[in-house]
Amino acid sequence: MKEQIRILHINDLHSHFEAYPKIKRFFDEQSKTDKEVLKCDLGDNVDKSHPLTDATAGKANVALMNDLGIDFATVGNNEGIGLAKSEINQLYEKADFQVVLGNLTDRNGRPAWAEPYVIYETEAGTKIAFLAYTFPYYKTYQPNGWQVHDAIASLKRDLTLPEVKKADFRILLSHLGIRLDEKIARDVPEVDLIIGAHTHHVFEEGEVIKGTYLAAAGRYGDHVGQIDLTFKDRVLTDMAIEAVSVSDLDAEKGDADFAAELFQEGERQLAEDLVCKLSRKPTQKECAEMVMEAMLKSADADVTIINSGLVVEPFEQTVTKASLHQSLPHQMRLVKFQVTKAELLDICRDIFSQANLLAHQQIRGMGFRGRQFGKIMTNGFTYKNAKIVYNDKATGKKDKVSLVLVDQYYFAPYFTSVNSLQGQLLFPDLLRQTVEKYLRGDL
Template identity: 55%
Template sequence: MKDTIRILHINDLHSHFEQYPQLKRAVDDLSQTDRELIKVDLGDNVDKSHPLSDATAGRFNVALMNELGIDYATIGNNEGIGLAKAELDCLYEQANFQPIIGNLKDKGRQPDWAKPYLIYQTKAGTKIAFLAYTFPYYVTYAPNGWKVLNPLTQLEEDLARPEVQDSDLVVLLSHLGIRYDEQIAETYPQVNLIIGSHTHHLFEEGKLINETYLAAADRYGYYIGCIDLTVEDGQLRECQIVAIPTKTYLLDLDKEDRVFIQAMREEGYRRLAQEKVADLGRKLSFDETCQVVLEAVCQETDSQLTVLNTGLIMKTLGPQVTMADLQEALPHQMRMARLVVTGQELKEICQEVFTKAELLRNQTIKGMGFRGKTFGQVITGNFAYKNGNLLYNGRVVDSHEKFSLVLVDQYYYAAYFPTIKEKDATLLFPDLLRELVAKYLRKNGANWDKSIITASR
């Protein structure tokens, strides 16, 4: 018996809702088929850099996924880490689809909102085992209350399950990135198809490694993935993979699209604006706004020192501050990382950061939670770095003295500051950078003391 199946997949939307109208038209068009249809989302759909995702903690994303008719979804790091644990625990309450994640545990148990794997049987009787794993950011998931497992170890366990072995096809919904996907394809021929994401790679016509097919459809809704499978007598006979540019379905960005896109942003800001934070009494300058952020980070993380960059700050604050203002000013998906360092280690970090910063200053920065434009200049809180010397409380720092230093987690993850990556860091959850600033302003408001922080530019 011959069975024909179509899988449509969305990769790494990151709340780029401006792509949604054409993405919806693409899904609707490609859904017109005689093949049995399955629609999947590969994770990182949610990104709090969009005001409506921020205001709803991703629940608006789920509503749009329902509208697209998604059947199964896995999570990316933007759901698993970008959302606080309590937010992820209730993210899918209104979902009309089934989340699947096999390598994430909550106190040793499977999260209530997801299945570890799923066996789907088509109308013609083909059994498809859907497995799903997310990238194992071990040191980040743990402080957010989750335990993330080694995906390869979990894959081996899942492939050994009798119901998976009894399936005709094994399909992996992978938010692991291209390197993991290629390794799996080279090592585990039992996996028939890997639909990949996380590294935003694109296989316009798919890829075949040994006996495993790989599909990937870029990011932000720029492409829609379409996979046509033909199964005969329980064997995969044909797999046609294509990633179709959704701009094909762009109707010159007609008026309805523009209204829809603008309305989503406005609604997000409207909701966030209802949450009043502080009255600063006047409009702050850019330097003063930087100083407020520096002081907020130190105070709300109970740390002595901080190093940030001005590219993080997209808008000045005041006189009134709402969560909408902070979303515009600090749209990043970033939390803080705390390091305990000696004076000598701090000096080494500053030497590297200030040297690299000259190269990074006008660079366009992408990824690692950064949602701004360029890196900007380095600024320091509670200390100064001048002429190769560290000054703290008006004196030169002793090389053996210990300090708590807090940074945005981007510095810890990114490749451009290896000295920081070598240190043991404590990642601070659940607050994003803007949420820390909000906490600080609620306490201090117009009484913030800009003299406490020395901003070294």
């Protein structure tokens, strides 16, 4: 018996809802077919840089996923790490789709909101196993209360499960990135199709490695994926993979209004929460100094280094959660180090030697959601002529100094002196939540 299955998929939307109306129409149009249709989201749908995502802790994203008719979704690092554990444990309470995730546990076992795999039986009786794994950021999942496990080891384990072994076709919903996807295609022949995400890559017509098919649809909704599978007597006979550029899809009146209304609704909800009233509107430099003070107090640290570009807009005189979100939209937390004064000097030499190069660069990823890196600023010490002058009130005569940074410095590749250190990631608050507590007087 011949049957046809169509899979529609998106990934790494990062709360870029401006593409949503086109994606919705594409999903609806391509679902008008005799083919059996399944819809998937590959993770990183949620990003708190959007005010409505921040205001609802991602539940607005889930409502839109329901509206798209998503059947299966997996988790990206922006859900698993970008949300506090309590938030992701509530994220999918009203989901009309199944969350699949095979490499995340806590001390009680697998999260109640996810299944390690799903066996989907088509109308004609073909059994398709959906497996899913997220990139194992060991350093950040653990302090958020999770244990994230090696994805390939978890995949190989799950492929031995009787239900998965007996399936006619096995699909990996991967939030692992292109390199791991390619490795799986080379080394794990039991996987028939990998739908990829995380590294924002695009396979316009798919790829094939050693008989395993790969599909991927970019980021921010700039592409939408379509995969057409043909089976005869439960055996795959044909596959067509396409990543359709959303820019090629027709726009309609109201598309821009839709995205603007979601943004405005998020700002409206956040604006209802007053943080504080300042004596006057501060300058950007004064805001950056307040950010550093907040970081020092929150982390109970001696010294800090930041880049002024973290403050995207100076704080308003009347600070609400909405205005604070505009100023600090970043998806980043704090990281604390215990360093010798010699190590701090090495870090300063590393960072300040790149200061001019980075100052006007548009930094992307690693949680940064600003326009440019900006100038390097310090608190607790000054750095001049390749030497450190300490604020003795902060450091005294201690052999070691506690240093707090934003975690972007820890994970981004440009500061190797920081990358090599062992840091303590401070959960659950994002940077703006730390600053909010400081402005409220709660630190």
